[in-house]
Amino acid sequence: MNARDDSIEADYLVETPLDLAKVADTMAGEQSSGTFVRVANESDELRARSRASVLRIEELEPAPHASLPSAWLMRQRIDGPFRRARVTLAFPVANIGANLPTLAATVAGNLYDLGEVTGMRLLSMRVPRAYRERFDMPEHGVAGTRRLTGVQNGPMVGTIIKPNVGLSAGETAQLVKTLCEAGIDFIKDDEVCANPLHAPLDQRVRAVMREVRAYRERSGKRVMVAFNITDDVDAMRRHAELVEREEGDCVMASINWCGFSAIQALRRATPLALHAHRNGYGMMSRDAALGIGFQAYQTLWRLAGVDHMHVHGLAGKFAQSDAEVSESARDCATPLAEGLDDRVLPAFSSGQWAGTVPATFDAVGSTDLLFMSGGGVLAHPDGPAAGVRSVRQAWDAAQSHTPLHDHAKHAPELQAALAFFGERT
Template sequence: MNARIEADYLIETPDDPARAAEVMAGEQSSGTFVKLPGETDALLQRAAARVERLEVLGTVAAPSLPCAMPDRGTGYTRAAVTLSWPFENIGPDLPNLMATVAGNLFELRPFSGLRLEDIRLPGAFAAAGPGPRFGIAGTRRLAGVAEGPLIGTIIKPSVGLSPEDTAALAGTLAGAGIDFVKDDELQADGPACRFEDRVRAVMRVLNDHAEWTGKKAMYAFNLTGEVDDMRRRHDLVRDLGGTCVMASLNSVGLTGLLALARHSELPIHAHRNGWGALSRAPMLGWSYPAWSKLWRLAGADHMHVNGLGNKFSEPDASVIASARALMDPLFPDKPCIPMPVFSSGQSAVQPPETYRRLGSADCIYAAGGGIMGHPDGPAAGVQSLRDAWDAAMAGIAASDYARTHPALARALETYA
């Protein structure tokens, strides 16, 4: 097999960028800091990484990150680099793919900046992970939402609520017409709100509500933990009629998500908490398109992308680029497309621009204060989000739509 793994990087270096790129290739394949007897021409031909592309982008006067190599007097050069590796180096192995494309290279001496921008995988990787088993279509089916976004929210306070408190709030939200509810990432199995007790209390309320109305809100229970615990917790949710589980990706790791996904009979809501440490520095870490490809293949059915006008540091253009990247198929026969999740400071204000820039309503649109903080109560908060999205999808200005939709009008007065 001659297929190769490819990865694109943005680098910054005081060294000659071509030499720095060769250092990257050596470190992440067959090389080390000196020539060794076993490093034969035949071995290099078979296993060495190659520099496939080098495009100099310009120079800056000061390093973006502390650099162990002194400036040669020519500044710090930024360049776009593409490396490739023989597929046979690792085979279709996601954890070792991560070690290959995002391993020790971040700490190499010649670099004052290094960021992984994208990866491209041979078709053999389609079998490396289960991929989303539910994705958009399966999530819509289980939530009973045929079109438009799933209107969702997050249980707050993050911690401190008892199982009974959580269930009461879930019942209020179900009565308000919510489509989707999730645990906060900080609430998993704390002594004051044990996972099993919370699931039993919440599902009792949601199952009762479904019997009365025919609609069961999808609740993503945070089962983050060790693999055996996650499997056991998943089974409890499934057996009690639950329709979603949630895991914190950076906490459970690739192998944890793979184990959960291979076991799961429910959609996996993948939370990206900790993402800022991997992405916030412009010249260090990962881009979301590269990072998300691994988790998509590993089995994430829903993936967070932040939201427009969010409470965090991420600009709107990055949020939309992340969401759109999730819609780009990984392989022709296995697209691995999860449902994007918009959250963080969302209200009825952002849907028009979100829909315009995304070009789709295939998403979970989660608002906390935008629902619970509505002056006319949670039901009006849910309705205001539906109204905002309905207006956006119909091409009607929210201000015009609000004239005949009072929940939206009050939301725009409150949050604009």
């Protein structure tokens, strides 16, 4: 369903003991022209032009108890039953313009603080094509990342620098050299390693890129490295310029902590692929009655022009269900507006190894993805090269619809991975 040309639509899960229609109307007023009472300057003409509207209210099963406390309801001595509904609001584009922080403040903002509700979650968003085109597009996305890595078919196989922190710039470069020789497509810094004293970013970039360039000259193969440049916006610009000078292809940022404006400024300052790490998203999403769903979350960040989005991994070490991970990957692969190709590359990680490949392929049905294994590569009993081969062998098996254990009879690296990691999962 596409949004109208003049409005942005947003879907919410709302929980309240009050009349659903009145609460939905309060939401629309709070996030556009109104407040808790009508004021003198809020004319009928102004309301018709600028007020958000309630498009749909779909009542759902009630909640057995309040999901969140509300001092306002307690003061009113209002208790359950607690009704739930999916509410769709439409916000006039003219209220917002091409202003990403204000868009986020409009579709979310004070809604989470409304006293009338005991649950509030932004589920999904739809933007009109003309509005989407006013924002930055991915510089590379899926197709561009394939060009940069030289991986035209199948998944892009990646890994993460481990240990997360502690390695010097020289030690990191030596590990990158080993991983390049192992046949990896993509290497990234960990999100907690940006510019530490033991491995300053400028030293790390230069040391790592010497090895990446040398490997490229020896083998003809390109390896993409996502350097974690998370910092203030001026520092991120400088770091990106250094990576570009050193012939790198990609930088990474912890988007939740940098903020929309900083990521937009970074996108406009660099031609490099922008790898969006979502660490911290769990605090916004784990409670089913609070926060933001991934479809809405990734919509906002895609308007900032990122190229890759983390979706976690199937059967991984984090809390998200496989269904949520799969749906997140499909969201990344869905254009935000009809007729545009602004897809971003879903990046799978968190406890991934050869054994999680079949579930990933079955769930996503595509190899337009980045499959990253940290321990699954670096902890393989026969070394990182065997770890990379085990993951590729697992993808061969999945794409040919062959059970892993059958394929492993002729793939010793996969056989070793199944024996070693299978005991730990």
